[in-house]
Amino acid sequence: MSVTIALAGNPNSGKTTLFNSLTGLNQFVGNWPGVTVEKKEGALKDNKDVIVMDLPGIYSLSPYSLEEVVARNYLLDERPDAILNIVDGTNIERNLYLTTQLLELGIPVVVAVNMIDLVDKKGDVLDVEKLSRRLGCDVVRISALKGTGVREAAEKALEATRRTAAPSPAFAFSNTTERTLSSVAGLMKPKPGQEIPKGQKRFFAVKLFEGDEKIVERVVVSDAAALAAVREKAEREFDDDAESIITNERYTCIAAIVEECFRKKSASRVSASDKIDRVITNKWLAFPLFALVMFLVYYVSVTTVGAWSTDWANDGLFGGGWRLFGIGTADYEAAVEAFDPTSGAAEPDSAGFGLWIPGIPSLADNGLQWAGVSGWLRSLIVDGIVGGLGAVLGFVPQMFVLFIFLAILEDCGYMARIAFIMDRIFRKFGLSGKSFIPILIGTGCGVPGLMASRAIENDRDRKMTLITTTFIPCGAKLPVIALISGAIFGGEWWVAPSAYFAGIAAIISSGVLLKKTWLFSGESAPFVMELPAYHLPAATGVLRSAVQRSWAFVKKAGTIILLSVVAVWFLSSFGFEDGKLVQVEDLGDGILAHVGRSVAWVFAPLGFEDWKAAVATITGLVAKENVVGTFGILYGFAEVAEDGAEIWGSLAASFTPIAAYSLLIFNLLCAPCFAAIGAIRREMNNWKWTLFAVSYQTFFAYFAALCVYQYGMLLTTGIFSEGTAATLALTVVFLFLLFRPRKDAFRSVKTKLEAV
Amino acid sequence: MTLADWIIGALVFAVLAAAFFKVVKGRKSGAECGCGCSSCADCPPPKQDVKQGKDT
Numbered sequence: 085m086s087v088t089i090a091l092a093g094n095p096n097s098g099k100t101t102l103f104n105s106l107t108g109l110n111q112f113v114g115n116w117p118g119v120t121v122e123k124k125e126g127a128l129k130d131n132k133d134v135i136v137m138d139l140p141g142i143y144s145l146s147p148y149s150l151e152e153v154v155a156r157n158y159l160l161d162e163r164p165d166a167i168l169n170i171v172d173g174t175n176i177e178r179n180l181y182l183t184t185q186l187l188e189l190g191i192p193v194v195v196a197v198n199m200i201d202l203v204d205k206k207g208d209v210l211d212v213e214k215l216s217r218r219l220g221c222d223v224v225r226i227s228a229l230k231g232t233g234v235r236e237a238a239e240k241a242l243e244a245t246r247r248t249a250a251p252s253p254a255f256a257f258s259n260t261t262e263r264t265l266s267s268v269a270g271l272m273k274p275k276p277g278q279e280i281p282k283g284q285k286r287f288f289a290v291k292l293f294e295g296d297e298k299i300v301e302r303v304v305v306s307d308a309a310a311l312a313a314v315r316e317k318a319e320r321e322f323d324d325d326a327e328s329i330i331t332n333e334r335y336t337c338i339a340a341i342v343e344e345c346f347r348k349k350s351a352s353r354v355s356a357s358d359k360i361d362r363v364i365t366n367k368w369l370a371f372p373l374f375a376l377v378m379f380l381v382y383y384v385s386v387t388t389v390g391a392w393s394t395d396w397a398n399d400g401l402f403g404g405g406w407r408l409f410g411i412g413t414a415d416y417e418a419a420v421e422a423f424d425p426t427s428g429a430a431e432p433d434s435a436g437f438g439l440w441i442p443g444i445p446s447l448a449d450n451g452l453q454w455a456g457v458s459g460w461l462r463s464l465i466v467d468g469i470v471g472g473l474g475a476v477l478g479f480v481p482q483m484f485v486l487f488i489f490l491a492i493l494e495d496c497g498y499m500a501r502i503a504f505i506m507d508r509i510f511r512k513f514g515l516s517g518k519s520f521i522p523i524l525i526g527t528g529c530g531v532p533g534l535m536a537s538r539a540i541e542n543d544r545d546r547k548m549t550l551i552t553t554t555f556i557p558c559g560a561k562l563p564v565i566a567l568i569s570g571a572i573f574g575g576e577w578w579v580a581p582s583a584y585f586a587g588i589a590a591i592i593s594s595g596v597l598l599k600k601t602w603l604f605s606g607e608s609a610p611f612v613m614e615l616p617a618y619h620l621p622a623a624t625g626v627l628r629s630a631v632q633r634s635w636a637f638v639k640k641a642g643t644i645i646l647l648s649v650v651a652v653w654f655l656s657s658f659g660f661e662d663g664k665l666v667q668v669e670d671l672g673d674g675i676l677a678h679v680g681r682s683v684a685w686v687f688a689p690l691g692f693e694d695w696k697a698a699v700a701t702i703t704g705l706v707a708k709e710n711v712v713g714t715f716g717i718l719y720g721f722a723e724v725a726e727d728g729a730e731i732w733g734s735l736a737a738s739f740t741p742i743a744a745y746s747l748l749i750f751n752l753l754c755a756p757c758f759a760a761i762g763a764i765r766r767e768m769n770n771w772k773w774t775l776f777a778v779s780y781q782t783f784f785a786y787f788a789a790l791c792v793y794q795y796g797m798l799l800t801t802g803i804f805s806e807g808t809a810a811t812l813a814l815t816v817v818f819l820f821l822l823f824r825p826r827k828d829a830f831r832s833v834k835t836k837l838e839a840v
Numbered sequence: 841m842t843l844a845d846w847i848i849g850a851l852v853f854a855v856l857a858a859a860f861f862k863v864v865k866g867r868k869s870g871a872e873c874g875c876g877c878s879s880c881a882d883c884p885p886p887k888q889d890v891k892q893g894k895d896t
Contacts, residue, residue: 452844452848455844455848456842456844457842457844457845457848458841458842458845461845461848461849461852464852465848465852469852642859643859643862643863644859644863646855646856646859647856647859647860647863650856
C-alpha cells in the first residue's frame with residue numbers, strides 16, 4: 085500500500101529543490117517565491133510506494149490566494165500520511181508560524197530545517213534536539229541544494245507515516261486563550277454524516293474562533309450566540325480581534341522556542357545580501373541596472389557568443405558545410421581574394437581547402453540523389469524537413485546561451501529583485517509588481533508564465549496579467565529575433581535587446597491603458613514579497629536548467645514544428661493546374677501562395693505585403709518557431725551557397741530594414757502560440773475573455789508594427805502618405821487612452837469633494 | 841516509384857505519424873500541452889485530479 089508525504093513550507097523555502105532531490109524529477113526551481121502554483125506528485129526515488137506531494141508555498145493556513153487554497157484544501161481533505169515541513173533556517177522565526185499550524189492538523193509532522201549550511205556559515209547555532217522537544221515532532225537539518233540530510237529527512241517522514249497515534253503539538257498558548265479554545269471546541273459539532281478527524285479538533289477550534297469562513301462551512305456550531313459571546317469576551321480581555329489574538333499567541337510561543345533553541349552570532353550585522361540590495365534596489369540605480377542587465381543578456385545571447393555558434397550551426401551544420409577546426413579557411417580566403425573573374429579560371433572551390441565537412445542539406449541531397457529517390461520525396465526531405473527544421477534548430481546555440489543567463493539570474497536571486505523594482509514603476513500606474521512574476525517566468529515559456537498568474541489575488545489584475553504576459557519574448561520567439569537581427573540587420577547590437585524592451589513597453593502601456601477602462605479599474609492589491617538571499621548559482625543547476633529548456637526546444641522541433649514544416653512544404657510545393665493537384669515548379673503557384681496572397685493585404689500597411697511573410701505570421705500561431713521554419717522553406721534555406729554565407733541572402737533581399745523590424749514587432753506582440761492561447765483560456769475559464777485577450781494582443785501588435793513602419797518611412801523618406809495620416813490619427817487615440825485620468829481617481833476626487 | 845522511394849518514403853511517413861501521435865497523445869493526456877517548454881510538469885492537467893488521475 086502506498087503512503088503519501090506532503091512537502092509543505094513557506095514560499096521559496098526550497099520545497100521543490102527537496103522534491104526533485106527526493107523523487108529524482110526535474111521540476112522547475114526558481115529563487116523567488118511563487119514558483120509552484122499547483123501541487124505536484126512523484127514517487128520517492130528508493131521506494132516507489134511512497135508518493136511525495138510538492139505543495140505550493142504558503143505562509144499560513146489562512147489562505148488568501150489561489151495557490152494557498154490548493155495547499156490548505158489538500159492538507160485538510162486528502163490528509164497525507166505525513167507532512168515534511170520545510171523550514172528556511174535563515175528565517176526560522178517566520179517559518180515556524182506555519183509549523184505551529186501544521187502541528188495542529190493531527191497529521192504526523194517532520195520539520196526539515198533547510199539551508200542549514202547558510203546557518204552554519206553565518207555562525208548561528210540551532211539546537212535540533214531542543215527544537216524537536218519544544219515542537220513535539222522530529223526535526224532534521226538539511227541542505228536541499230547540496231543534498232545533505234535529505235535521506236534522513238525522508239526516512240524520518242516515512243517513520244512518521246507508520247505512527248498510529250494522532251500527534252499533538254507540545255507547545256501551548258496562554259491559559260486564557262487555551263480556556264477560550266476549549267470553550268469553542270465544546271460548541272463545535274461535525275456536519276451530519278461527517279466527522280472531525282482525530283487530532284484536528286484544535287485546528288478547527290482555532291479557525292472557528294478566528295471566524296475563518298471556509299472552515300466555518302465545514303462544522304456545525306451548536307450555539308452560535310454562545311460562540312459569539314466567547315469570542316467577544318476574549319476580544320475584550322485582549323483588547324484585540326480574534327485573528328490577531330491567535331497570531332500574537334503563536335508568535336509569543338515561537339519567540340520562546342527560538343530563544344531557547346536558536347542562537348544568532350550577531351543580531352545587528354548587515355548581511356551581504358542587504359549590502360548588495362542597497363545598490364541593486366536603489367531608488368535611482370535599480371532601473372538603469374535592470375535595463376543594463378537585460379541588455380547584456382540579449383546582446384550576448386543573440387549578437388556575440390550565441391551568434392558565433394549559431395553562425396556555425398546555420399552556415400555549417402544546416403548550411404553548405406564547414407572546415408574542421410577552421411583549417412584551410414585562410415588559404416581559401418586568400419584564393420578568393422586573388423581570384424580574377426575575367427581570367428576564365430574556375431572560381432576557388434570552398435570544399436577544396438582544409439578538411440571540408442558538408443552540411444546536412446547537401447549530405448541529404450547527395451545521398452538521396454545517389455539512392456535514386458524521386459524529386460518530390462527529395463524535395464520533401466531536403467527543402468521541407470531539413471530546410472524547415474534546420475532553420476529553427478540553427479538557433480539552439482543562441483537559445484542555450486540565453487537560457488544559461490536566465491538560469492543564473494533566477495538562481496542568484498536577482499529575478500525576485502526585478503519584480504520588486506518593477507513594482508515601483510507598476511504602482512504608479514495602478515498595477516502591482518506581483519504581475520511581473522508571471523512575466524519573468526514567461527521569458528522562458530509563456531505557458532508556465534500564464535499559470536503563475538494564479539498567485540495574484542485580485543481577479544481584475546490577474547486577467548490583465550494574463551492578457552499582457554505573452555508580450556514578453558519567450559524562448560520560442562528568440563529564433564525570430566535572431567533571424568531578423570542576423571539576416572536583415574547584420575547582427576546590429578541594438579536589435580535583440582530592443583525586442584525585450586519592446587515587450588516591456590507593451591506590457592506597461594497595456595497595463596496603463598487597460599487599468600483606465602471600467603473592466604480593470606480599481607486599486608491593485610499590495611505587493612508583499614520576501615526577497616531571497618543572494619547566492620552564487622550552482623553550475624550544475626544552471627547547466628541542467630539550460631540543457632532541459634534547450635532539449636525541450638529540440639523535442640518540440642521533432643513534433644509540432646516537424647509536422648508544421650511538412651504541412652508548409654506540401655501546401656507551398658503543390659498547387660492546382662487544370663483542376664489537378666500537382667507539384668509546382670514555382671512556389672508562387674502553390675496553394676500556400678494563393679492563401680498568403682488573399683490575406684497579405686492585411687499586412688500591407690505594416691510593410692510586409694509579401695505573401696511569404698503573411699504565411700509565416702499565420703504559421704507562427706501554431707508555434708512561434710514556425711515563423712523561422714516557414715521562412716526556411718519559402719526562402720529556400722536548404723539551397724545555400726557553397727560557403728553557406730548567403731543562407732539569409734534571399735530573405736534580406738525581400739525586406740527593407742523598417743519592414744523587417746515591423747514584422748518582428750508584430751510577431752513578438754501578436755496572439756501567442758496555440759498552447760499559450762489554450763493556457764489563457766484555462767486560466768480565464770471563459771471563452772469571451774480569451775477572445776478579448778487574443779484580439780487585444782493582435783490589435784496592439786498591429787498598431788505597434790504600423791507605427792514602426794509608417795513613422796519609420798516618414799523619417800527615412802520624408803513622404804507623408806495616407807497610411808501615415810491614419811497612423812497619426814490612431815496614435816492620437818492611443819495617447820488619449822493612455823493619458824486620460826483614471827476612473828477610480830475621478831471617483832476618489834469626487835468622494836473627497838462630496839466629503840468637503 | 842523506385843524501391844528507394846518506398847523505403848525512404850515509408851521511413852519519413854513513420855516519423856511523421858509518430859510525431860503526430862505524440863502531439864495528439866500529449867495534448868489528450870494533458871501531460872504535455874505541446875508548448876515544448878521545459879516546465880511541462882509545471883502545467884498539471886487542468887481537467888484531471890492529480891492524485892486520482894480521473895477526469896473531474
